Amino acid sequence: MKRVELMNVSKTYDKKTEVISNINVVIEPGEFFVLVGPSGCGKSTMLRMIAGLEEITGGSLRIGEKEANHLPPSKRDISMVFQNYALYPHLTVEENIVFGLHVKRIPKLERKTRCNEVASMLGLSEYLNRKPRELSGGQRQRVALARAIVNEAPICLMDEPLSNLDAKLRAHMRSEIRQIQRRLGITMIYVTHDQVEAMTMGDRIMILHDGKIQQIGKPIDIYNHPVNPFVATFIGSPPMNIADGEVNRQKSEIRIGDEWKIKIPDEDSRLLHKEQILVGIRPEHIRVASKETSPDNRQVVEAINVEILGNETIFSFKIGSYEWMAKWNGQWRLQVGDLIPIQLNYESLCLFDHKTNELLKTPTDIENNILDKEVFL
């Protein structure tokens, strides 16, 4: 268990444009830290900088309490799992697993016991004498994992380790990696482009975009309080709906397109200073309009696509020029073209400044969705 600290870290290849800039983060010992972002946001580069495979061109990296900018990869107390696993095709599973121990001249007997231990933990015991090409994708992934944990390095780096697996296996390995990390108490830095992995695995996650930190925090806090529209639309599936809104000062309401008007309550009158804002709402916060819904809040939309996922129904509709999605519990027998009355509550909205992308307001009525253990009998 070791702490990893990045201070003002930046990376540039041509000394002009920074592909990663101004990274400040402290990854605590034993933490599962996820770097997430779209392709090309610099997350893999950042991981490779921590590993020592890429040079750090600005700022400083501390591993443990030591400055590590110029340490060679082998001196950084790390292990790493690569996206394509980087297994040695000419070596057996066992030789692959103990490769690092062999390099470190660990006695043969200890190599053997440690290998067997890890292999049984990951269910690889029967495959120790096979070559990687004789294994399935999931088994290869496990070998890569075994190779990383057999070194007993206090820090483990993973670069999109699950992206080559099919969906079912991926879900399984997600929880397996998480359990192993918890059991061994290693500090994990995990890179992914998949927000589901980030949400489900991370103690904390860092969202990167264009080489800059967008937000760092617990997954659920980021989900509830996204600091900007990018984070709001990146985290969550389906993503948060976003549309341009206009503040009408006289009537104190937000207008989206021509037909949508949402009243601003008096306590949020500070919003009236803005003119242009971005209005966001999570798909599950769009509710069906009932008889009690005031006519102001009620709108009828036309479903342009309907997906029923077992016990959830997602339908899309147009609002102005934007396509929005709503997610409702249950199996709604909706058809494309159906007219659906919905309501948008001011309390459910997430508002951002149009120019600065700054967060103005987060949903306030999500408390109904948060359940505590107290409900157990």
Add this chain to the structure above:
Amino acid sequence: MKKSSASFYEKQSFWRKSLNARTALLYLFPSVLLFIVFVFYPMFRTIYLSFFLTDQHGSAALFVGLENYAYILESQAFRNSIKATVLFVLYTVPAGVILALFLALIANEKLKGIGFFRTIYSSTMGISVAASSVVWLFLFHPSIGMFNRLLSLVNLPEVQWLLDPDWALLSVSISTIWLNTGFSFLILLGGLQNIDGYLYESAKIDGAGYWYQLRRITIPMLSPTLFFIITISLINAFQSFGQIDILTKGGPSQATNLIVYSIYREAFVNYQFGTASAQAVFLFLCILIVTIFQFKFGERKVHYQ
């Protein structure tokens, strides 16, 4: 009626079943034709001729059975050719492959301007045997050659590179190694670049040094390429002709009279097509046996992906 329709159906199905085979034959036809004209016909003609005494036109005149073979195996000159050829193979193949591997390893480093060296190292591939042999002829020249000039600069005695029977085979070997380096280098460099860079990164994180990586990753991963290069180099060495013809003409005192050159002299200087054919068949068998052995013993150590 029923029977005939059944046989018609069978016929039809055979015609249709063979569709793929017929298509394949059509595609193969050009190369099969070339092979027959330039490889198979000469080969069988050679085997046929090796059992005959021939007239001066090279056509079979008198069947002598295995006498040609008995004659060449007893002849002192041919035994000398075999010895020279074996030595030549031993001089050129290991040294050539090791040199090419070394050059490929250093040219595989990611450095600025490495493309220049890659071009230089592979350039001997673009030079014909004849042209380069002429250059080497000048380099080896006893009085104006560069090698003897260099030797005299450091006060060493001159060497009669191509005229001294003890040196001639070595000199020809040196020029052959140089000549074959380009091809071997290029193939080995290609093999090196095919190795996944992540393997080295992973080894680096484990703390493996350069030599450890070379021994446990590079060489095993390169083994199919190395195996290919060794096979090709062996066959090439057995069949060397051009550089011998230009540099030494088999001399001095038969020291560089390799089998292929001896075949050439037997056939086109002495007009003994029968014994020349017997020598050619002998060489063919030698190469075949060596290659079979190599596949049998070498391939076990080769890792294919």
